[in-house]
Amino acid sequence: MTDDDLPALTGPVEVVGAGLIGTSIALVCSRLGIEVVLRDTSEENLRTAHGLGAGRAAAPDDRPQLVVVAVPPASVGDAIVDALSRTGAVVTDVGSVKAAPFEEVAGRVGPDDLARYVGSHPMAGSERSGPLAASAALFDGRPWAVTPHPYARPDAVRLVEALVLECGAAPLVMEPAEHDRAVARISHLPHLAAVLVAGRLAAAPAEHLALSGQGVRDVTRVAASDPELWQQILEANSEAVLDLLAEVRADLDALMSAVASDSGPDLVEILTRGNAGTAAIPGKHGGPARPTRSVFVAVPDHPGELARLFGDAGEIGINIEDVHIDHDPGRPVGLTELVVERGSAEPLLAALESRGWTTHR
Numbered sequence: 001m002t003d004d005d006l007p008a009l010t011g012p013v014e015v016v017g018a019g020l021i022g023t024s025i026a027l028v029c030s031r032l033g034i035e036v037v038l039r040d041t042s043e044e045n046l047r048t049a050h051g052l053g054a055g056r057a058a059a060p061d062d063r064p065q066l067v068v069v070a071v072p073p074a075s076v077g078d079a080i081v082d083a084l085s086r087t088g089a090v091v092t093d094v095g096s097v098k099a100a101p102f103e104e105v106a107g108r109v110g111p112d113d114l115a116r117y118v119g120s121h122p123m124a125g126s127e128r129s130g131p132l133a134a135s136a137a138l139f140d141g142r143p144w145a146v147t148p149h150p151y152a153r154p155d156a157v158r159l160v161e162a163l164v165l166e167c168g169a170a171p172l173v174m175e176p177a178e179h180d181r182a183v184a185r186i187s188h189l190p191h192l193a194a195v196l197v198a199g200r201l202a203a204a205p206a207e208h209l210a211l212s213g214q215g216v217r218d219v220t221r222v223a224a225s226d227p228e229l230w231q232q233i234l235e236a237n238s239e240a241v242l243d244l245l246a247e248v249r250a251d252l253d254a255l256m257s258a259v260a261s262d263s264g265p266d267l268v269e270i271l272t273r274g275n276a277g278t279a280a281i282p283g284k285h286g287g288p289a290r291p292t293r294s295v296f297v298a299v300p301d302h303p304g305e306l307a308r309l310f311g312d313a314g315e316i317g318i319n320i321e322d323v324h325i326d327h328d329p330g331r332p333v334g335l336t337e338l339v340v341e342r343g344s345a346e347p348l349l350a351a352l353e354s355r356g357w358t359t360h361r
């Protein structure tokens with residue numbers, strides 16, 4: 001299908017739940033000139049989202065073209081049913097699990113209303129919650145699952161795809177149950193692994209934690225997320241998550257045996273499977289993963305220094321794929337990791353050094 005076949009998203013768009021995801025979608029639509037109306041049980045979040053330019057509070061006589069339900073998972077079913085009965089709009093939700101809300105809605109509304117509902121799920125977010133964490137750039141280049149059920153109206157599916165494209169994301173159409181098995185593996189299990197590792201840090205001695213580098217931060221970032229949100233996500237997808245946890249339990253037993261018996265080949269096999277897993281993750285924009293290398297540069301902790309580094313990389317003609325900054329606890333310097341295509345690393349290092357930057361090889 002080409003973009004030309006998609007119905008135009010003309011609005012108004014109603015966003016129910018003006019938190020991280022809802023406000024981010026509202027910001028995108030508002031900036032495109034689409035009228036956005038907001039609903040939230042929290043007056044404060046509504047005010048904050050309005051203050052950020054995300055839209056105005058909904059009024060009883062609003063007639064939205066599309067309702068986006070972005071409330072916590074346990075409230076998603078109720079909010080979809082409410083939106084279908086209040087409006088004649090196409091209704092989507094952005095909840096992290098898709099089969100349970102569909103089944104709930106299918107059991108509570110008639111066929112004409114059900115046909116207007118199409119679930120979806122942006123694979124973008126953050127460990128932070130609430131409208132202040134929102135960004136119109138959140139979905140740029142990210143996958144966004146669209147999960148039509150067999151009774152969904154094709155024009156409703158296309159309108160949800162149009163929203164995804166307007167948000168700068170890539171729509172991936174899949175069945176709700178397949179989606180739930182996929183996110184158990186690529187989102188819910190990684191989240192739990194991060195939580196288990198981070199849980200070992202909470203009571204660790206300060207002198208151990210002082211050695212923390214980028215590795216432990218990479219592995220544990222998402223463990224800072226809202227526990228209530230994740231309790232609801234995991235409960236809604238418990239079957240698929242439990243299947244994977246059982247596999248991981250067996251892996252953990254094998255790992256412990258390999259470590260305990262000093263069995264080098266067994267340990268190498270387990271570690272090599274990890275290499276294969278990271279290589280299997282698609283690259284940016286869904287393409288194949290391209291080999292990258294990290295270039296480390298010491299950046300003085302002064303205003304404008306990062307901009308100067310990025311400017312120099314741009315002048316050298318090298319695209320930065322990713323960036324991390326680690327702060328030197330003893331000095332006013334940030335160790336900046338620039339992730340670039342593998343072949344660009346040496347030319348970048350040489351050119352930065354010739355411009356006076358201190359690099360770490």
Ligand SMILES: NC(=O)C1=CN([C@@H]2O[C@H](COP(=O)(O)OP(=O)(O)OC[C@H]3O[C@@H](n4cnc5c(N)ncnc54)[C@H](O)[C@@H]3O)[C@@H](O)[C@H]2O)C=CC1
Pocket residue numbers: 016017018019020021022039040041042045070071072073075076079094095096097121122123124125126127128129130131229233
């Ligand atoms: N946090 C993330 O990174 C991602 C979250 N999601 C899904 O998006 C949904 C929203 O998550 P976040 O934006 O992170 O949460 P959030 O906590 O930032 O926002 C939720 C908002 O919904 C409001 N709310 C709660 N119950 C409501 C109700 N019954 N009616 C109206 N408003 C209500 C809250 O006051 C809050 O403003 C969840 O279903 C989550 O599974 C999807 C992708 C990523």
Ligand SMILES: O=C(O)C(=O)Cc1ccc(O)cc1
Pocket residue numbers: 095096122123124125126127187222
């Ligand atoms: O912060 C991150 O990297 C995330 O992966 C956030 C996230 C949380 C929940 C989702 O359903 C989807 C994405």
